[in-house]
Amino acid sequence: VNGRELPIDALHTFGLAAYARAGMHDDDARVVVEVQLEADLRGVDTHGFQRLPWYVDRLVAGENNPTPRLNVVKESSASVVLDGDAGLGQLVCTRLMERLVDKARAAGVAAGATRRSSDWGCGASYPLRAAEQGFVAFGTTTSVPTIAPFGARTRMTGNNPMVYAVPRRDGPPLVLDMALTPVALGKVMRAAAEGEAIPLEWGFRDHDGNPTTDPRAALGGIVPAIGGYKGTGLSLMMNVLAGILPGGFHSAAVAGAAGAGRRGQFFLLVDPDSLGDRDRFLADVETMVDQVRGAEPLAGESVHLPGEIEEVRAQEARRRGTLRYPASVVAELEELGRRLGVALG
Amino acid sequence: VNGRELPIDALHTFGLAAYARAGMHDDDARVVVEVQLEADLRGVDTHGFQRLPWYVDRLVAGENNPTPRLNVVKESSASVVLDGDAGLGQLVCTRLMERLVDKARAAGVAAGATRRSSDWGCGASYPLRAAEQGFVAFGTTTSVPTIAPFGARTRMTGNNPMVYAVPRRDGPPLVLDMALTPVALGKVMRAAAEGEAIPLEWGFRDHDGNPTTDPRAALGGIVPAIGGYKGTGLSLMMNVLAGILPGGFHSAAVAGAAGAGRRGQFFLLVDPDSLGDRDRFLADVETMVDQVRGAEPLAGESVHLPGEIEEVRAQEARRRGTLRYPASVVAELEELGRRLGVALG
Numbered sequence: 001v002n003g004r005e006l007p008i009d010a011l012h013t014f015g016l017a018a019y020a021r022a023g024m025h026d027d028d029a030r031v032v033v034e035v036q037l038e039a040d041l042r043g044v045d046t047h048g049f050q051r052l053p054w055y056v057d058r059l060v061a062g063e064n065n066p067t068p069r070l071n072v073v074k075e076s077s078a079s080v081v082l083d084g085d086a087g088l089g090q091l092v093c094t095r096l097m098e099r100l101v102d103k104a105r106a107a108g109v110a111a112g113a114t115r116r117s118s119d120w121g122c123g124a125s126y127p128l129r130a131a132e133q134g135f136v137a138f139g140t141t142t143s144v145p146t147i148a149p150f151g152a153r154t155r156m157t158g159n160n161p162m163v164y165a166v167p168r169r170d171g172p173p174l175v176l177d178m179a180l181t182p183v184a185l186g187k188v189m190r191a192a193a194e195g196e197a198i199p200l201e202w203g204f205r206d207h208d209g210n211p212t213t214d215p216r217a218a219l220g221g222i223v224p225a226i227g228g229y230k231g232t233g234l235s236l237m238m239n240v241l242a243g244i245l246p247g248g249f250h251s252a253a254v255a256g257a258a259g260a261g262r263r264g265q266f267f268l269l270v271d272p273d274s275l276g277d278r279d280r281f282l283a284d285v286e287t288m289v290d291q292v293r294g295a296e297p298l299a300g301e302s303v304h305l306p307g308e309i310e311e312v313r314a315q316e317a318r319r320r321g322t323l324r325y326p327a328s329v330v331a332e333l334e335e336l337g338r339r340l341g342v343a344l345g
Numbered sequence: 346v347n348g349r350e351l352p353i354d355a356l357h358t359f360g361l362a363a364y365a366r367a368g369m370h371d372d373d374a375r376v377v378v379e380v381q382l383e384a385d386l387r388g389v390d391t392h393g394f395q396r397l398p399w400y401v402d403r404l405v406a407g408e409n410n411p412t413p414r415l416n417v418v419k420e421s422s423a424s425v426v427l428d429g430d431a432g433l434g435q436l437v438c439t440r441l442m443e444r445l446v447d448k449a450r451a452a453g454v455a456a457g458a459t460r461r462s463s464d465w466g467c468g469a470s471y472p473l474r475a476a477e478q479g480f481v482a483f484g485t486t487t488s489v490p491t492i493a494p495f496g497a498r499t500r501m502t503g504n505n506p507m508v509y510a511v512p513r514r515d516g517p518p519l520v521l522d523m524a525l526t527p528v529a530l531g532k533v534m535r536a537a538a539e540g541e542a543i544p545l546e547w548g549f550r551d552h553d554g555n556p557t558t559d560p561r562a563a564l565g566g567i568v569p570a571i572g573g574y575k576g577t578g579l580s581l582m583m584n585v586l587a588g589i590l591p592g593g594f595h596s597a598a599v600a601g602a603a604g605a606g607r608r609g610q611f612f613l614l615v616d617p618d619s620l621g622d623r624d625r626f627l628a629d630v631e632t633m634v635d636q637v638r639g640a641e642p643l644a645g646e647s648v649h650l651p652g653e654i655e656e657v658r659a660q661e662a663r664r665r666g667t668l669r670y671p672a673s674v675v676a677e678l679e680e681l682g683r684r685l686g687v688a689l690g
Contacts, residue, residue, distance in 0.1 A: 078423050078454045079619045109423045111454045111613075113620050136585065152640035152648045164582040174585075176578040209643035222643070227571030233521040233651045236633070237509040240481065244629040247621040251633045268456075268613065274424045275458050276592040284589040288581070288596045295497035298554035298567070303497045306578045 004330045005322040010345030011037060011049060014333070017342040018052060022059040023066030028091050032121075035090035039122035040323045042310035044177075046186050047121045050329045053336045055088060063260040064088055064118055070095050073115070073247075078107040081246045084117035086261030089141075090125075092117040093265050097126045100269055104135050108274025113241070114265045115248030119143070119258070124177040124307070126267060127165035131173035134278070135269040139163045140238040144259045145252050146185065149236070150229040153207060153222055156252050158259075159185070160238035164306075167272070168289070169282040175307030180231045180238075182224055191215040241266035349675045350667040355690030356382060356394060359678070362687040363397060367404040368411030373436050377466075380435035384467035385668045387655035389522075391531050392466045395674045398681045400433060408605040409433055409463055415440050418460070418592075423452040426591045429462035431606030434486075435470075437462040438610050442471045445614055449480050453619025458586070459610045460593025464488070464603070469522040469652070471612060472510035476518035479623070480614040484508045485583040489604045490597050491530065494581070495574040498552060498567055501597050504530070505583035509651075512617070513634070514627040520652030525576045525583075527569055536560040586611035 012033055019029035032055075040048030058064040068087030072080060080099050084092035092114050103110035120126070120141050127137035143158030159179040166174040183202045191198045192215035198204060204218035205211055212218055225231025243250025248264035256262060272281035289305060297303050317323055325333070330344075337344045357378055364374035377400070385393030403409040413432030417425060425444050429437035437459050448455035465471070465486050472482035488503030504524040511519040528547045536543045537560035543549060549563035550556055557563055570576025588595025593609035601607060617626035634650060642648050662668055670678070675689075682689045 074620060076453050076619055078452055081620050107423055108421050109454055109456045111615055149637045149640045149648050151646035152642050154640035156636050166585050176582055178575040182572055226575055227527050230523040230571055237521055240511050244626060245620045247625055250629055251636050270456055274421055275419060275426050275590045280592055281589060284595055291501050291596050292494045295494045295499035297497050301496035303494050
């Protein structure tokens with residue numbers, strides 16, 4: 001088959017070495033590598049090691065800061081804002097979440113945000129960390145402008161993913177991780193590269209607003225959002241939470257260097273004890289889970305909890321101890337290794 | 346034309362009298378009437394006076410409590426949970442929001458929820474009140490189960506609307522008020538009543554999961570959510586926030602008496618000063634607004650801010666001093682008036 005299984009341990013070591021060569025401290029590199037490996041473990045491979053060369057390039061080009069001084073710019077008992085100093089988003093978001101969990105433990109409800117951060121990579125990771133520690137968590141991020149206001153063609157805000165995570169009594173949290181576009185732009189890019197048409201149902205329109213199956217016209221045209229004005233409206237609202245509230249770059253200004261050092265994130269944590277009783281909460285979540293599991297599937301379909309497919313995939317990969325990458329990704333990682341003088345496994 | 350303009354003042358008086366006859370205190374009735382009139386002013390007429398007879402019926406039938414004792418069941422400096430004692434949702438949500446604004450003013454961030462509440466009517470109203478007082482606000486509610494888990498046919502959670510409101514320096518807040526279904530079920534019901542087919546693009550499927558244009562098959566079948574698994578996932582997450590967190594009815598248990606006394610709501614308020622600086626925040630919101638206004642419209646389309654169409658409609662109606670209702674609604678209101686011994690205007 002066209003690809004290769006690589007040991008997770010070797011990937012971890014390789015990632016640490018690559019970021020060290022790019023100037024990062026070991027503690028910081030470890031955080032970034034673990035969030036990136038979590039993407040691959042969960043099968044969100046567009047945000048995993050496939051992007052390692054891209055991140056290293058940003059660091060080397062000086063668009064991202066390898067040794068950012070993360071600065072608390074505003075803080076209260078229930079809130080904290082972290083300036084990311086153009087560090088990698090995985091680092092900035094993880095450090096913010098560590099602070100936010102402490103706030104939420106004390107205050108019951110806590111909101112936090114980042115500014116001058118970057119691509120957060122595997123967005124599920126941060127609310128997931130909070131939910132593993134018992135909090136209901138929400139997170140969102142700004143991203144490079146691809147979505148126009150409803151009825152317009154001017155790109156203005158990102159597909160700004162929204163993530164929700166809910167703790168469970170036993171077992172991994174429920175996680176919903178969703179961008180605001182019905183179909184990932186990566187799929188359209190792949191179709192363009194392969195010269196294939198895209199389905200009309202994907203909802204892309206050309207520059208003039210006409211429905212199109214031509215992936216190049218789609219990439220230069222109107223990117224749809226889920227639910228039409230609803231998705232474009234959510235894109236604006238997430239832009240307010242993750243861009244404007246923390247005083248960071250927002251709206252069209254997130255563009256440039258693929259948003260490196262120009263993105264922001266927003267997180268909310270709620271302790272179930274602050275609005276009720278934790279034991280009762282966890283029992284009710286199980287009742288909901290049982291109802292999902294008991295729902296009658298449509299013919300040929302199966303029913304999953306939010307995040308369940310990703311969680312099962314991660315458990316299987318951990319059991320195997322390896323992750324599979326396409327040959328093209330392996331080649332790029334080997335090329336990066338040669339360039340940096342680091343061996344891949 | 347088939348309809349009638351009624352003076353807003355007369356509607357207000359009529360509503361107060363109708364709820365008084367149904368046993369409500371004047372203060373409480375005033376709150377409910379004003380939220381219902383706001384729905385009509387904003388053009389969300391499905392949640393306006395059209396429903397007055399329905400609410401009165403619920404009160405008379407004892408499914409809703411005309412004199413609820415709203416009880417704070419849990420409270421901290423940044424959170425509050427209100428038991429609605431089966432009162433009307435407009436009353437319960439308004440009273441919660443009054444408390445929550447005080448909390449957010451002191452704590453910077455505040456979360457609140459209701460349980461044993463009811464249909465919230467015009468959901469935009471509550472975050473809008475908070476935004477008028479300077480807070481970024483989010484709200485959601487449980488509702489009667491219409492949506493099945495993705496891939497299943499068993500209805501389990503509601504189309505649980507999400508509302509975001511953002512304060513502006515001058516002028517009315519931005520408001521995004523959206524249910525999780527791409528097309529309101531009311532439109533399918535109307536098509537069924539008129540014996541008309543519905544467009545395939547609406548995404549409804551029959552009981553077996555096959556796409557359908559038959560409105561009756563659609564109403565008995567699979568109700569779509571925006572973005573497929575995204576919308577159904579949001580429905581579950583809103584169920585956690587508004588149903589499970591406050592310890593209320595949740596998931597399939599929201600059904601029964603159309604959810605009267607069985608719904609819950611969740612609200613979050615963030616003071617822009619808690620994560621940054623209010624003046625800078627308000628300036629940045631204007632920059633975003635300017636970008637929306639400056640976006641190049643597609644041919645034949647126009648571009649609006651979230652909530653702008655509704656706000657303009659409300660301003661026009663206030664200027665006129667009247668609201669227009671279809672003949673059928675006027676007839677039902679007159680019938681209610683005869684029944685209660687109250688004159689309509």
